[in-house]
Amino acid sequence: xxxxxxxxxxxxxxxxxxxxxxxxxxxxxxxxxxxxxxxxxxxxxxxxxxxxxxxxxxxxxxxxxxxxxxxxxxxxxxxxxxxxxxxxxxxxxxxxxxxxxxxxxxxxxxxxxxxxxxxxxxxxxxxxxxxxxxxxxxxxxxxxxxxxxxxxxxxxxxxxxxxxxxxxxxxxxxxxxxxxxxxxxxxxxxxxxxxxxxxxxxxxxxxxxxxxxxxxxxxxxxxxxxxxxxxxxxxxxxxxxxxxxxxxxxxxxxxxxxxxxxxxxxxxxxxxxxxxxxxxxxxxx
Amino acid sequence: xxxxxxxxxxxxxxxxxxxxxxxxxxxxxxxxxxxxxxxxxxxxxxxxxxxxxxxxxxxxxxxxxxxxxxxxxxxxxxxxxxxxxxxxxxxxxxxxxxxxxxxxxxxxxxxxxxxxxxxxxxxxxxxxxxxxxxxxxxxxxxxxxxxxxxxxxxxxxxxxxxxxxxxxxxxxxxxxxxxxxxxxxxxxxxxxxxxxxxxxxxxxxxxxxxxxxxxxxxxxxxxxxxxxxxxxxxxxxxxxxxxxxxxxxxxxxxxxxxxxxxxxxxxxxxxxxxxxxxxxxxxxxxxxxxxxxxxxxxxxxxxxxxxxxxxxxxxxxxxxxxxxxxxxxxxxxxxxxxxx
Amino acid sequence: xxxxxxxxxxxxxxxxxxxxxxxxxxxxxxxxxxxxxxxxxxxxxxxxxxxxxxxxxxxxxxxxxxxxxxxxxxxxxxxxxxxxxxxxxxxxxxxxxxxxxxxxxxxxxxxxxxxxxxxxxxxxxxxxxxxxxxxxxxxxxxxxxxxxxxxxxxxxxxxxxxxxxxxxxxxxxxxxxxxxxxxxxxxxxxxxxxxxxxxxxxxxxxxxxxxxxxxxxxxxxxxxxxxxxxxxxxxxxxxxxxxxxxxxxxxxxxxxxxxxxxxxxxxxxxxxxxxxxxxxxxxxxxxxxxxxxxxxxxxxxxxxxxxxxxxxxxxxxxxxxxxxxxxxxxxxxx
Numbered sequence: 001x002x003x004x005x006x007x008x009x010x011x012x013x014x015x016x017x018x019x020x021x022x023x024x025x026x027x028x029x030x031x032x033x034x035x036x037x038x039x040x041x042x043x044x045x046x047x048x049x050x051x052x053x054x055x056x057x058x059x060x061x062x063x064x065x066x067x068x069x070x071x072x073x074x075x076x077x078x079x080x081x082x083x084x085x086x087x088x089x090x091x092x093x094x095x096x097x098x099x100x101x102x103x104x105x106x107x108x109x110x111x112x113x114x115x116x117x118x119x120x121x122x123x124x125x126x127x128x129x130x131x132x133x134x135x136x137x138x139x140x141x142x143x144x145x146x147x148x149x150x151x152x153x154x155x156x157x158x159x160x161x162x163x164x165x166x167x168x169x170x171x172x173x174x175x176x177x178x179x180x181x182x183x184x185x186x187x188x189x190x191x192x193x194x195x196x197x198x199x200x201x202x203x204x205x206x207x208x209x210x211x212x213x214x215x216x217x218x219x220x221x222x223x224x225x226x227x228x229x230x231x232x233x234x235x236x237x238x239x240x241x242x243x244x245x246x247x248x249x250x251x252x253x254x255x256x257x258x259x260x261x262x263x264x265x266x267x268x269x270x271x272x273x274x275x276x277x278x279x280x281x282x283x284x285x
Numbered sequence: 286x287x288x289x290x291x292x293x294x295x296x297x298x299x300x301x302x303x304x305x306x307x308x309x310x311x312x313x314x315x316x317x318x319x320x321x322x323x324x325x326x327x328x329x330x331x332x333x334x335x336x337x338x339x340x341x342x343x344x345x346x347x348x349x350x351x352x353x354x355x356x357x358x359x360x361x362x363x364x365x366x367x368x369x370x371x372x373x374x375x376x377x378x379x380x381x382x383x384x385x386x387x388x389x390x391x392x393x394x395x396x397x398x399x400x401x402x403x404x405x406x407x408x409x410x411x412x413x414x415x416x417x418x419x420x421x422x423x424x425x426x427x428x429x430x431x432x433x434x435x436x437x438x439x440x441x442x443x444x445x446x447x448x449x450x451x452x453x454x455x456x457x458x459x460x461x462x463x464x465x466x467x468x469x470x471x472x473x474x475x476x477x478x479x480x481x482x483x484x485x486x487x488x489x490x491x492x493x494x495x496x497x498x499x500x501x502x503x504x505x506x507x508x509x510x511x512x513x514x515x516x517x518x519x520x521x522x523x524x525x526x527x528x529x530x531x532x533x534x535x536x537x538x539x540x541x542x543x544x545x546x547x548x549x550x551x552x553x554x555x556x557x558x559x560x561x562x563x564x565x566x567x568x569x570x571x572x573x574x575x576x577x578x579x580x581x582x583x584x585x586x587x588x589x590x591x592x593x594x595x596x597x598x599x600x601x602x603x604x605x606x607x608x609x610x611x612x613x614x615x616x617x618x619x620x621x622x623x624x625x
Numbered sequence: 626x627x628x629x630x631x632x633x634x635x636x637x638x639x640x641x642x643x644x645x646x647x648x649x650x651x652x653x654x655x656x657x658x659x660x661x662x663x664x665x666x667x668x669x670x671x672x673x674x675x676x677x678x679x680x681x682x683x684x685x686x687x688x689x690x691x692x693x694x695x696x697x698x699x700x701x702x703x704x705x706x707x708x709x710x711x712x713x714x715x716x717x718x719x720x721x722x723x724x725x726x727x728x729x730x731x732x733x734x735x736x737x738x739x740x741x742x743x744x745x746x747x748x749x750x751x752x753x754x755x756x757x758x759x760x761x762x763x764x765x766x767x768x769x770x771x772x773x774x775x776x777x778x779x780x781x782x783x784x785x786x787x788x789x790x791x792x793x794x795x796x797x798x799x800x801x802x803x804x805x806x807x808x809x810x811x812x813x814x815x816x817x818x819x820x821x822x823x824x825x826x827x828x829x830x831x832x833x834x835x836x837x838x839x840x841x842x843x844x845x846x847x848x849x850x851x852x853x854x855x856x857x858x859x860x861x862x863x864x865x866x867x868x869x870x871x872x873x874x875x876x877x878x879x880x881x882x883x884x885x886x887x888x889x890x891x892x893x894x895x896x897x898x899x900x901x902x903x904x905x906x907x908x909x910x911x912x913x914x915x916x917x918x919x920x921x922x923x924x925x926x927x928x929x930x931x932x933x934x935x936x937x938x939x940x941x942x943x944x945x946x947x948x949x950x951x952x953x954x955x956x957x958x959x
Contacts (some may be wrong), residue, residue, distance in 0.1 A: 011305065066827065113638060118890050120647040123897030124915065124931035131919050131927050196801030212903050217783055218916060224910050253784060259777035268843075276769070283840045346863050382865030390863075395856035399955060409874070410864040443954045457866075542954050 012273065018265025025259040029071055029075035029270065037065055039072040048245050058247040059091045061238040073226040074259070077209050080139055080227070084208035085201045087147030090154040097157070097185045101164020111159075122149045122211070124266045130220040138222060142215075144209050154200040158193050165189050195274040202267035206260055213256070228256055289362065289467055289499050290320040290343070295356035295371070300349075308568045312351065313336035314523035316512055319497050320359070322466070324490035325490070327514030328503045329546060331566050337471065343501065344388050345370040345378050360386065361563050362466050363528070384414035387465040389457060390506050391472040396456055397444040403455055404440030407462065414463045416583035424429050429462045430455075433488060450481050454488065461492050468493075468500045472507060486512055507550050511535060516602065519543050525596055531602035539605040539613050541582045547615065550586045576608070629896045633947060640943045647935035653707050655928055656698065663688040665922055666718070705768060709932060715834040717922035725929040733933065735805055739826055740899045742920035743833040744888075750834075751841025752884055758842070759849025771846065778839030782898040786832040786905035793828060800828050802906040827919060829906045846885065848880040855879075882953045892938050
């Protein structure tokens with residue numbers, strides 16, 4: 001496993017760059033654990049200061065130090081993304097393996113449900129959710145809701161892999177030896193789908209964080225928790241661009257782009273690495 | 286040139302550079318041979334012997350990481366058309382494709398574009414070489430299909446709508462409609478059941494006789510070679526180890542590997558156990574020293590381990606690369622190896 | 626022909642099932658709230674003016690009856706389904722007593738128009754360039770395209786739209802950044818109006834195209850890289866088939882089929898993206914309506930938009946499914 005990792009870093013430029021970018025953002029967000037500032041407090045420092053030696057990322061119109069504010073914001077957004085990714089992976093693994101391996105009516109029912117979820121546009125539902133929950137909505141419930149919409153694509157992918165595995169020899173041997181379907185799926189098939197899970201997890205994180213940012217910017221989440229989206233919301237609220245506090249918007253957007261780029265490069269390079277056909281192509285000197 | 290194909294010292298290797306590891310796989314390692322007009326030449330060999338790479342070079346169908354690193358393969362189609370496919374320009378190769386040189390690929394399902402009707406596929410391939418279009422072209426195709434016992438309605442069908450046997454005949458028809466002088470057939474009967482095999486083989490043979498073309502027929506199935514090949518060449522580990530007229534190859538092989546290949550054919554009524562060769566085919570990235578067959582050869586001696594036997598002529602049209610060619614006996618029955 | 630009809634029938638059943646399930650989910654969420662909509666309205670009313678307790682009670686009773694909350698949940702559900710069939714979502718709070726559906730009906734054409742046009746452009750252009758990039762792998766221009774696509778691809782709709790507003794609103798104001806048509810043009814079936822619509826939709830469409838094109842480009846490029854290793858492509862090259870023919874009929878056509886499926890699956894996301902983009906550009910479509918409704922606490926309109934979105938997206942997927950067998954003759958009734 002680690003040799004694969006090391007090879008990827010050494011020879012696959014995309015992977016290396018993606019890793020570096022993501023790492024930078026993660027370290028930045030981990031700094032929040034050492035923050036001397038409470039992120040929910042406002043008007044603690046001089047507002048509207050451009051980036052300088054005292055305040056590396058400047059301060060915003062609410063009197064908050066942007067550096068620590070953004071550190072918290074990225075930590076919260078990343079945690080949110082990871083939560084959604086993990087939850088939706090679990091659902092998609094269960095659905096995908098079960099549908100692919102068990103087949104029959106299980107497959108039909110699961111795929112039917114899958115198609116339904118694919119067709120439903122998530123944004124109006126999320127807005128509806130916010131509307132009825134108002135202040136009751138918190139990040140975790142939102143994460144669960146998003147996970148419920150984030151599994152269909154990848155479940156289909158895992159299902160097609162599982163379908164292929166079903167007829168492989170080692171599966172038949174396991175069945176013949178009396179292994180229960182659950183054990184087969186867990187011990188034999190799961191390792192095969194792990195690479196797909198890793199790369200789709202990245203894509204899923206991008207999607208989840210993007211959606212969270214969108215909701216927050218429009219003001220549809222709990223605005224007191226600092227996240228990327230809420231930062232942009234407050235920036236808009238205080239007409240940052242018009243007033244001239246450009247760093248309030250530009251810096252978060254820049255870091256967001258870096259983070260997304262990092263996640264995306266990781267997903268793409270992992271994807272290409274997994275695909276055996278592309279591997280052969282890359283071998284031609 | 287009397288021969289339609291002259292191959293001289295052909296070398297084609299896979300040159301790979303992956304994650305810092307360099308590998309050189311010598312798929313075709315110095316082959317010299319020729320094929321005459323109106324001749325069926327069978328190429329036999331195990332999987333990963335290099336035979337597929339060899340015919341890819343002949344078909345001008347190689348792609349990196351496979352590269353020609355030496356030698357030549359020159360066609361002479363008469364009328365002054367001489368092309369060395371290892372060195373010719375793209376336009377010259379395009380000019381001979383399908384009109385003079387065609388290819389029957391393994392597997393009939395995957396070679397036809399699943400989203401295109403058969404008639405359109407014929408147009409794509411054969412319209413330009415024949416220089417015909419429209420109704421005249423269609424008539425030629427329909428006539429040709431008739432010879433293969435295929436109805437004209439086949440032209441309107443999609444590949445997946447045809448049965449396996451029909452598809453195979455369509456692919457043969459596609460490769461022969463321009464009446465090329467040279468056809469390369471790559472395992473066209475593998476994965477077909479025996480009855481269909483017989484049909485396909487007799488079809489190919491009758492077309493060949495009718496058109497006077499030469500065919501290079503690649504398969505590991507010796508019974509197919511026995512059926513239609515005029516001459517057979519055995520490829521082992523990227524090298525030609527024996528070549529001769531079919532009958533002689535079966536009755537009097539002069540290379541231990543050939544003897545084993547020939548003996549593997551079951552004969553009705555013959556209950557003797559077939560001797561199996563020990564070991565596995567050698568890695569083409571690190572082939573054995575000396576004669577490449579020596580680790581598995583029952584006749585091997587010290588010389589075989591260090592010196593490479595040349596492909597020498599030992600009879601009319603019969604060449605072999607073995608230091609102990611005279612000691613080789615056909616293996617039939619329980620007496621397996623002949624240890625001297 | 627009969628196969629196709631059977632196929633279409635199965636798809637219709639699926640379509641109806643999706644609409645039912647989706648709208649039911651919306652219904653469930655709408656009734657999830659700990660605070661009933663009646664109380665929300667009463668809170669708003671009492672917040673704005675004083676009212677006597679009897680008046681509030683009468684208001685509560687009237688609203689409860691109007692919202693149908695005086696009957697058990699399953700009855701509410703049934704009546705909801707009944708009203709769904711005729712697309713009746715009740716009156717809109719933000720424009721009382723106009724039916725919510727009327728507001729949606731006004732906004733829907735803008736969204737559908739913007740979405741359809743920009744999606745078709747994005748999908749076609751992305752796939753064509755992606756196919757060329759996948760086939761002509763040594764072209765430096767196409768490789769540069771690829772890198773740009775990778776850079777743009779992960780940026781969410783909102784940020785792209787926002788950036789465009791900044792660029793074209795403040796830095797280089799040559800295109801209108803808000804509204805659906807110029808204010809001095811009267812709506813009607815005139816060329817002037819049509820041109821104005823196009824003019825005002827350029828930026829939102831541009832935002833949508835930028836976000837979407839990267840995905841199709843990269844996806845198609847990967848697909849084509851695999852298709853060119855297929856036996857029938859190798860055979861066609863062996864057979865001397867003209868390169869243009871190979872690229873169009875052997876590579877592009879074959880790689881396009883899974884992209885069509887992918888399009889169907891991503892319509893939900895594209896719809897969401899359109900709604901978001903509209904809001905940034907105050908384009909008079911469902912997006913702006915949605916925000917107004919949420920800020921006004923108008924459940925009826927939000928429900929209406931949710932259900933109409935579900936119906937539209939499911940309908941579009943249905944249409945794509947019907948087209949699918951025409952593109953790939955191997956797909957029949959599964």
